[in-house]
Amino acid sequence: MSLSFCSATELLTRLQAGEISSVEVTSECLRQIDAHDATIHAFVHVARDAALAQAAEIDRRRKSGEAMGPLAGLPVALKDNLCTRDAPTTCGSRMFERFCPPYDATVVTRLHEADAVLIGKTNMDEFAMGSSTETSCWGPTRNPWDPRCVPGGSSGGAAAAVAAGMTPLAVGSDTGGSIRQPASFCGVTGLKPTYGRVSRYGLVALASSMDQVGPIGRSVADVALLLNVLAGHDPSESTSIDAPITDFTDSIRRPLDGLTIGIVREHYDGCLDGDDPSSEGLDAEIEAAVREAVRVYQTLGARVREISLPHSRYAVAAFCILASGEAFANLARCDGIHYGRRADEAAVLADWNAQSRALEARHDQQALDHLEPPLSRLYRASRSEAFGAEVKRRILLGTQVLSEDCYEAYYVKAQRLRRLVRDDFDAAFGEVDVVVGPVAPTAAYPLGRRLHDPLLMYRGDRYTVGSNLAGLAAISVPCGVTAAGLPIGLHLQCPPMQDERLLRAAQMFQQATDWHTRRPPSPGKKL
Amino acid sequence: MDFSPQDIDKVSLVARLCFTPDERDQIAAQLERIANYLDACLADSDTSDVAPLVSITGLAGVFADDVVRPSCDREAILANAPKRDDECYLVPAIFGE
Numbered sequence: 001m002s003l004s005f006c007s008a009t010e011l012l013t014r015l016q017a018g019e020i021s022s023v024e025v026t027s028e029c030l031r032q033i034d035a036h037d038a039t040i041h042a043f044v045h046v047a048r049d050a051a052l053a054q055a056a057e058i059d060r061r062r063k064s065g066e067a068m069g070p071l072a073g074l075p076v077a078l079k080d081n082l083c084t085r086d087a088p089t090t091c092g093s094r095m096f097e098r099f100c101p102p103y104d105a106t107v108v109t110r111l112h113e114a115d116a117v118l119i120g121k122t123n124m125d126e127f128a129m130g131s132s133t134e135t136s137c138w139g140p141t142r143n144p145w146d147p148r149c150v151p152g153g154s155s156g157g158a159a160a161a162v163a164a165g166m167t168p169l170a171v172g173s174d175t176g177g178s179i180r181q182p183a184s185f186c187g188v189t190g191l192k193p194t195y196g197r198v199s200r201y202g203l204v205a206l207a208s209s210m211d212q213v214g215p216i217g218r219s220v221a222d223v224a225l226l227l228n229v230l231a232g233h234d235p236s237e238s239t240s241i242d243a244p245i246t247d248f249t250d251s252i253r254r255p256l257d258g259l260t261i262g263i264v265r266e267h268y269d270g271c272l273d274g275d276d277p278s279s280e281g282l283d284a285e286i287e288a289a290v291r292e293a294v295r296v297y298q299t300l301g302a303r304v305r306e307i308s309l310p311h312s313r314y315a316v317a318a319f320c321i322l323a324s325g326e327a328f329a330n331l332a333r334c335d336g337i338h339y340g341r342r343a344d345e346a347a348v349l350a351d352w353n354a355q356s357r358a359l360e361a362r363h364d365q366q367a368l369d370h371l372e373p374p375l376s377r378l379y380r381a382s383r384s385e386a387f388g389a390e391v392k393r394r395i396l397l398g399t400q401v402l403s404e405d406c407y408e409a410y411y412v413k414a415q416r417l418r419r420l421v422r423d424d425f426d427a428a429f430g431e432v433d434v435v436v437g438p439v440a441p442t443a444a445y446p447l448g449r450r451l452h453d454p455l456l457m458y459r460g461d462r463y464t465v466g467s468n469l470a471g472l473a474a475i476s477v478p479c480g481v482t483a484a485g486l487p488i489g490l491h492l493q494c495p496p497m498q499d500e501r502l503l504r505a506a507q508m509f510q511q512a513t514d515w516h517t518r519r520p521p522s523p524g525k526k527l
Numbered sequence: 528m529d530f531s532p533q534d535i536d537k538v539s540l541v542a543r544l545c546f547t548p549d550e551r552d553q554i555a556a557q558l559e560r561i562a563n564y565l566d567a568c569l570a571d572s573d574t575s576d577v578a579p580l581v582s583i584t585g586l587a588g589v590f591a592d593d594v595v596r597p598s599c600d601r602e603a604i605l606a607n608a609p610k611r612d613d614e615c616y617l618v619p620a621i622f623g624e
Contacts, residue, residue, distance in 0.1 A: 102603035196584045238589040317568035342609035374619040379543045399542040415579030455561050471583035
């Protein structure tokens with residue numbers, strides 16, 4: 001197999017044995033990027049020279065017998081909302097098109113310390129708001145399995161890069177499914193760790209109570225390898241959990257005895273699908289693949305129990321309200337003053353002067369007293385020309401749900417629903433070890449199909465947002481391919497801090513199946 | 528929750544955004560549809576005896592030692608400013624010339 005499609009685990013073994021060099025692996029990834037990224041557009045920044053220099057230095061140190069980090073020589077791509085001191089961090093937004101952070105995110109520091117080769121920054125929906133990687137100001141990413149289709153989102157660049165052989169590993173972020181859904185659409189493995197397991201320090205915030213950084217790779221073993229480096233307490237981050245970390249690559253070798261998996265009644269009875277004309281039910285091919293995956297678990301000795309998550313029907317609404325409110329607050333810092341894009345100040349001032357003079361000429365003192373001052377105008381002009389449509393929608397929604405009139409009826413109500421969603425999971429995990437289901441109602445869909453129907457886009461996340469509301473550990477693993485040749489993902493969810501159980505359960509599936517070894521037939525085929 | 532074009536005018540002041548009339552009408556229609564969905568979900572659910580869930584981890588009051596540590600270099604921070612002098616951000620005058 002070509003180096004570009006080897007698992008990270010195999011590459012690491014061969015690097016450690018001296019069979020291959022980091023320069024060879026990195027060069028192969030860069031060749032794959034050169035060959036296919038003009039079509040796929042997974043990357044917004046390729047750190048070609050820095051990555052090759054880093055790889056050469058790691059090879060030199062290895063040859064001289066120095067102690068090496070756990071990812072020594074392996075290329076890793078970073079979603080473009082992770083702060084990197086030596087590379088731009090744009091979040092897919094014109095607001096940050098020239099932003100170069102003065103510090104590294106904690107996960108970036110950990111990757112440096114692990115001797116990973118940071119190969120570049122990957123495309124994403126603007127400020128991680130989206131499920132298709134179409135809202136990036138840099139243009140959309142395309143699915144390596146079919147470039148006419150979206151890769152999912154918001155970590156679509158990261159998932160597409162792994163699927164297209166451009167990097168063996170990538171780091172994404174997941175607020176409502178943004179690692180798992182693109183992993184599902186691109187046929188790779190994507191983990192949302194327990195909330196608090198991985199530091200968010202240096203992750204540009206979308207919704208701080210749900211954002212979580214996590215690994216994307218070609219197998220459970222690969223994401224376990226990366227999670228070993230990413231996970232752990234960070235004193236710089238107040239929601240980081242101070243708990244011991246096990247060696248996930250070691251623990252996944254032990255299958256779970258007496259596993260009981262839960263299948264969710266509401267996934268299949270249509271109650272999550274909505275009843276308006278634009279609603280989209282669970283695709284029959286997805287349901288069949290998930291049911292077949294359940295059968296695989298049964299052949300491995302697992303018991304299956306039907307469970308109910310009765311409040312999951314409110315999860316998208318609660319998520320939508322809470323995530324918008326938090327995004328409104330987080331994006332208030334984008335003012336065009338401290339950093340980010342600033343509108344044409346002279347034009348704003350000229351406009352203000354003209355209005356001011358006209359009112360003075362009319363002796364309209366009342367209007368003059370209420371004339372919006374230049375600084376406020378500059379904020380609004382800067383934000384309005386820098387943010388895209390989806391970001392503006394969510395800011396407006398967030399402003400409204402946090403307003404005095406709506407706060408109790410919407411925001412606090414959504415927090416109450418969040419508790420009900422979490423209580424459902426608590427009850428379910430009293431009966432089962434792992435909850436299994438679909439990641440998304442459909443496989444990847446053509447570009448543009450949902451872009452102008454935000455509600456349809458939001459509701460496409462109905463199976464994944466619950467684990468963010470409840471702070472669970474959750475993963476997407478490949479479990480099939482549609483008749484059109486597009487990957488299907490299986491969603492596994494475990495209680496908070498049970499990342500190890502989750503990975504062991506997912507590894508059992510990958511040891512019994514080969515879906516995760518399938519590759520796009522021609523990752524960069526022309527449109 | 529209403530999102531008429533007039534509501535958008537009002538909310539966008541607080542949100543620090545502005546829209547052309549066409550943009551405003553388009554976003555108002557989209558937000559109305561989203562708000563209808565949210566209203567239907569919220570009306571359907573009974574949360575009268577349920578306490579809001581604010582912190583998912585249960586962590587509260589995380590403190591750090593009050594120790595002086597190196598922070599970011601001022602020049603590195605100011606390097607991202609759209610407009611600056613040697614040590615400050617520059618903004619339009621608030622109180623007139």
